[in-house]
Amino acid sequence: MPHALRIAFDAGMQRLAADSYGHGSTAVKADEDRREAVVSGVVVRYYVSAAVLTVTVVRLVYT
Template sequence: MGASLRTRFDAGMRAQLAPNPYGYGSVPIGTDEDRREATVSGVVIRYYVSRGVATVTVVRVVFL
């Protein structure tokens, strides 16, 4: 991931997904509400949300 895209992606994660990992157009993967997919700054990510500790763990990043 180039520096410019990384900067936009990091800003998108902080401003849009981190405050509400269940919002921002994200969708659950399967029946598990904590396993999600979203597009942030043009980058598709799959991630897990840990409710008890307010942690988002990105497990897959797809960018072109």
């Protein structure tokens, strides 16, 4: 990932981590904890575990 994109992506991920269900994210299928969002032009698919305050990113797609 180019340096400039990485800086923007990291900042966007910090905002998403602060509100994992917000920032334009959508549920994947019927599972509210399985989410997808576009962060700085990068598609991010992730799981949210509120019980342990953890967001696990499982896939990043950028070109």
